[in-house]
Amino acid sequence: MKVYGTVRRIPMGKVATYGQIARLAGKPGAARMVGWAMSSSSPRNPVPWHRVVGAGGRIIISKALTYSEMQRQLLQREGVQFRGDRVRMDEFQWKAGLEPKSSRKKKLSKR
DNA sequence: ATACTGACACGGG
DNA sequence: CCCCGTGCCAGTA
Numbered sequence: 001m002k003v004y005g006t007v008r009r010i011p012m013g014k015v016a017t018y019g020q021i022a023r024l025a026g027k028p029g030a031a032r033m034v035g036w037a038m039s040s041s042s043p044r045n046p047v048p049w050h051r052v053v054g055a056g057g058r059i060i061i062s063k064a065l066t067y068s069e070m071q072r073q074l075l076q077r078e079g080v081q082f083r084g085d086r087v088r089m090d091e092f093q094w095k096a097g098l099e100p101k102s103s104r105k106k107k108l109s110k111r
Numbered sequence: 112a113t114a115c116t117g118a119c120a121c122g123g124g
Numbered sequence: 125c126c127c128c129g130t131g132c133c134a135g136t137a
Contacts, residue, residue, distance in 0.1 A: 018119050022132085030132045035118035040135085042118085054119065061118045068118090 002026060003037040010051040013079040014094035015087050017055050024096055035060070050074040051094075057087035 002025040010016050016024075018031035027033060034052065042049045050071040054060040061068040072082065080092045087093075 019121090022119085027133075029120075030134095031119035032117065032131095033119090033133050036134065037118095039118050049118080052118080055121080059118090071118095 001037055003034050004041075004045060004047055007034075007038075007047045007049065007052060009096070010048060010094050012048075013092065015051045015053050015057065015075065015080060015089070015092050016094045016096070017053060017057075017089075018060075019055060020094075020096070021052060051078075053087055057083075057089040057093070058085060059087075 003021060006021050006024045007016075018034040019029075021034045022028060022030045025034070038047065038049045038052060041047075053071075059068045059071055061071065075087065076082065081088050
């Protein structure tokens with residue numbers, strides 16, 4: 001699954017959103033797949049799932065509060081700073097060769 | 112095969 | 125700010 005590969009490419013000290021990863025994986029809009037992929041095989045895969053956050057940098061995982069806190073700890077340990085309950089996307093969002101959300105959807109209209 | 116669910120995103124109220 | 129509906133893909137009953 002490309003999702004795993006994409007997540008593994010997230011550099012340390014950076015984070016990416018589910019939607020962003022879905023796009024990089026070639027499935028724009030399929031943000032749910034990313035979450036599904038993680039929860040499905042995260043514990044048995046060397047995937048830095050903690051670097052994946054919801055839109056706006058907010059930690060999603062609500063089913064297991066333990067994990068949400070753990071994710072935050074791991075991120076902070078890598079140097080990622082938070083602003084309230086969210087990651088400072090303005091500084092720590094992984095741009096992966098893409099541009100900021102300013103002109104993102106243009107790549108979708110490739111033809 | 113269909114129906115429901117799920118670590119989501121985005122627009123509208 | 126919160127809540128609701130819809131689109132998306134894959135897995136499970």
